[in-house]
Amino acid sequence: MDVFDHPYLSGLFGDPELAVLWSAKAQVAHMLAFESAFSRAMGAAGRFDRHLAAQAATHIDQLALDPTTLRGGCARDGLPVPALVAALKADAGDTAAAIHAGATSQDVMDTALALTLQGTTTLLDARLRALNDGLSALSDRDGGADLMGRTRMQAALPITVADRVRIWRMPLIDHRARLDLARAQTERLSLAGPVGTGDFADVAADMAQALGLTTAQPWHTDRSGIVAYGNLLALMTGSIGKIGQDIALMAQQGIGAVSISGGGGSSAMAHKQNPVLAELLVTLARYNAGQAGVLQQAMVHEQERSGAAWALEWMVLPQMAQTTGRALTAAIALVGDIKRMGDAQT
Amino acid sequence: MDVFDHPYLSGLFGDPELAVLWSAKAQVAHMLAFESAFSRAMGAAGRFDRHLAAQAATHIDQLALDPTTLRGGCARDGLPVPALVAALKADAGDTAAAIHAGATSQDVMDTALALTLQGTTTLLDARLRALNDGLSALSDRDGGADLMGRTRMQAALPITVADRVRIWRMPLIDHRARLDLARAQTERLSLAGPVGTGDFADVAADMAQALGLTTAQPWHTDRSGIVAYGNLLALMTGSIGKIGQDIALMAQQGIGAVSISGGGGSSAMAHKQNPVLAELLVTLARYNAGQAGVLQQAMVHEQERSGAAWALEWMVLPQMAQTTGRALTAAIALVGDIKRMGDAQT
Amino acid sequence: MDVFDHPYLSGLFGDPELAVLWSAKAQVAHMLAFESAFSRAMGAAGRFDRHLAAQAATHIDQLALDPTTLRGGCARDGLPVPALVAALKADAGDTAAAIHAGATSQDVMDTALALTLQGTTTLLDARLRALNDGLSALSDRDGGADLMGRTRMQAALPITVADRVRIWRMPLIDHRARLDLARAQTERLSLAGPVGTGDFADVAADMAQALGLTTAQPWHTDRSGIVAYGNLLALMTGSIGKIGQDIALMAQQGIGAVSISGGGGSSAMAHKQNPVLAELLVTLARYNAGQAGVLQQAMVHEQERSGAAWALEWMVLPQMAQTTGRALTAAIALVGDIKRMGDAQT
């Protein structure tokens, strides 16, 4: 039970849009999309019987598969695909011959992941823009206000609110460009077969187009695109965490350089207004920073497929994505809650 | 949606017993146990009206609180306790005066965590013993068999199965002793009040006894007991990961030093028997190793309470506990699945 | 005393070329290059007296500054620049007025770092090409040999040496492209003044050209370029670590899919030939993977300068760079030592 889906902690940590995107239901839908497109493309290429292939694809498209039915197979096989394929074939009769043959579990799951990352990138990009817009509006409103510039936790020289907001925004713009580049190394079809040597030159372009992905050389054991994506997530939460840390510091009594509406209450001290979202941004930054270091360990992916290294990605990447998504919604909300930024006039 | 509660990945990663222990329902029950014991003890000490306090405790004991009702409050306040206290008082009438007054959110949540860790320790200890027993039986059966000792991935000198199993068991025994010591630094009442200065000398012993915990000096910002517990979890999964890595290496064709029943199937290669559980142990070890480094960041817990550092614990520790629990059940199952260990006779 | 400069461990871990680049002597030279270019450009812009500025620059260029003389100042100030500036001004007489005024410590050190990263990138890029060439030659020679494809530590289906080498090479090519992109976000002049608001529009282009860097908006607290560079280092060592892990697995007796000349000796077993470099690649990958997660913590860089977060970079990034450099030289050597790759004929 992680904090993102937790009955009450999700109030603080949850990101409903990303939760849908990373849900088991969405993963199954993505895996079925792979299998359907695979049958269709193999049929079109004449590698499956065209008629059976069309039937198979339709069969797959119409299948309503409850994710929990894959649980037992996943326990046995270490991944859900054998059970999924068995379910596809169960009532398929002759069309079973035109299902999955030649592909492998990793093709299915890595392609499903590519689709999830595509949706994630789109969402995060839109939120980066929204956060950037919110900061721009803040700067438009309060940018001229004085703010004591502080270095090494000490008052240094006067700056303006605009100065500080400018450098908050700077990495966000860069992150959008980084996300754009990340598309090329993540939104790729995986189609390599059991040991990465399958020849699908006649099939890949069709499939990729059907799925909205690009084709690529088999990349099954080269996890650098995925891990680089995780790194980028941590960069984003890091930049946002800096904003949160700055706001929490500004909100201190005695500093008073920001006024926020809607702070959190205390069970013991009714007078308090806690900068809950600002602190949350720091938490999320520190979490993702560390997770990036864990995900990097998955790069040592031995031979033609590592069960151990691959499964480590499953434990880490979904949480990193949801952390990033929540950091963005929380930052957008927090910036919107700022009633005044700048040193109080004295 | 983490791997532990995931509709199908939980088949591989899930630990039903630990999932119950770390569920929101159990946390709420533990928080209510705190509040009930607090009202009772404050009444007994004459700090709450005795009659009201008894009524309040009964009221709390009988409350059925749906964890999801705390979601909105948690979003607002950054933690569930203000909403929980409000729920306790909602229908309490006069007895509301004998509820929570003088305590603080962190007292409630840290004490609830202490109870969860108590249950976790008991479970893990029993499983360590079971794994140790399983390894002992393995050594009894196959210990005399030859095994090529391997250092730096190279054949070195002959050893026996008993030799290798001995050093697998060695840390497990030490971990049980470490768990015993960990009880003293985790199974403690937290009762310090809003800024850690509350005087509850007349109340703490009663409460601790009621809850099955010990009393302690206020430790609200000293997270070393909790982080040390996380470290111990990572040590456990590390030791178990070594067993998994060894078994995965022994299971290679060409080495053939172990034969395992029930290996996982492949969607593409019907002839394969994958050492799924052995690989899983490595995954879990690498995950927890990294998480320990994230949890350690929570030690920098500023002033009288850090919302940022504290919430980082919530994101990491439950997953570490479940990882450890699953490593133990998987290791117990894997050892039980070993049909033969030792170099094949040639 | 880290492993890179250690009297004997440097035999295994050391990278003499990168050690020079990251030496204190080189850092001081880079800091002096900043100060000299700054005086000159400020003079050219008429912001320093032109004559004094030219004298100051010449004075700085001719200065031989022993890095150890900055030790006391660094202890006192937390960074070496105040002592460095004092040393520059010590014998400068009137020209002291044309030294450093308007710049700040972070400008000096971040620009010096940019120069170090520039040299590092050039070296790593050349080595990536050399490693890629070595692998290409290996594939040319042994590519046709049979190799059992292995997934989840189990024999799967036959592949060829060329198949495995192809996917070893794939990320290396991508990393070269990534390094190219990284130049834009690291080889930048830092010139922002004490709190990041200095206006150096008339100076920056001159300085940047003199130093071989580009100009950029003040980026003093946006550490994403530097942290992204560290992430890339970890990606590189990860990809190389996978090669090392594969070779160590192939070198096992019983597998025998690679034969390496010059393996390491044992103090106890004269018959052994240990795949020392292959194991080293795994060590370096796991080290850098974790360090990336530590460096990411430096993103939470509060206000206009964080002494705490900034100094964390100094503890981590130089080691990451040297780890990467050594991974490349070790991989190049290891690939060159491969006498035969492919399953032994039986």
Add this chain to the structure above:
Amino acid sequence: MDVFDHPYLSGLFGDPELAVLWSAKAQVAHMLAFESAFSRAMGAAGRFDRHLAAQAATHIDQLALDPTTLRGGCARDGLPVPALVAALKADAGDTAAAIHAGATSQDVMDTALALTLQGTTTLLDARLRALNDGLSALSDRDGGADLMGRTRMQAALPITVADRVRIWRMPLIDHRARLDLARAQTERLSLAGPVGTGDFADVAADMAQALGLTTAQPWHTDRSGIVAYGNLLALMTGSIGKIGQDIALMAQQGIGAVSISGGGGSSAMAHKQNPVLAELLVTLARYNAGQAGVLQQAMVHEQERSGAAWALEWMVLPQMAQTTGRALTAAIALVGDIKRMGDAQT
């Protein structure tokens, strides 16, 4: 070139006492101590010729071995011991037969590490006591002063300086107890032979006594004692980092709850007094926190010896120890520099 031995950064990060203890020279001395004690004990047990063994031990005791001479051997063998043993035997004539035979490299290096950790523990313990004394004196002097208790970065309720100092001290006292327990799992002779099966029952007690260590079951691949030690180091720097963070926050203008003598200067702002040591404590805490997560990865130590996992310890543990040592000296100095703690009277 790490920050601990760096020509100028060592002014900030260096710890001369720990640097000596972790120097190559000390490691070589500890390895020679092992070899000398081994020859002597094997002679006493009649397993080496008594006369030759005595000569060998004397020969070893008198040897002046320049660590750099082991560099080439370390490059070749992946560790320094084969070259060290060769150097011991080079001029030894007949006595060579009474040197090292039956032991293995890991015995030598792990025992040398045990001796280094013994010295480290003694130093750290003394410093924990000194820091605790310094805090006690601070509390004696300023404990009665008012301090605004702050939770979630917000003013909460008034406390006293004594209240805050009490919880700073609490973990330090616990860490001393933890260090005491750590002795048992680190100050152990390693004597297991090439694959951990050597029988040295007649030798170990003698050797252990000579070296000031205890005997233990062979623990060569059970790294839990060493990794647990690293965890404890991170706990210590974490607790100290909390002190540093609190002081840096108190030192802010506008808060003004602490006055420190000897703050660091700025190259640009003569008026500033930076809380350099307070920030350093945070840096060191975050560094060690992350390193603990890296060291934990070394638990997956495959088979009878992992070159990869073992070498990871060499890259991480010495830095963790020096980080901890420096955190303690810096904290002691910082606490001594506090001229006044408590909210300014208004």
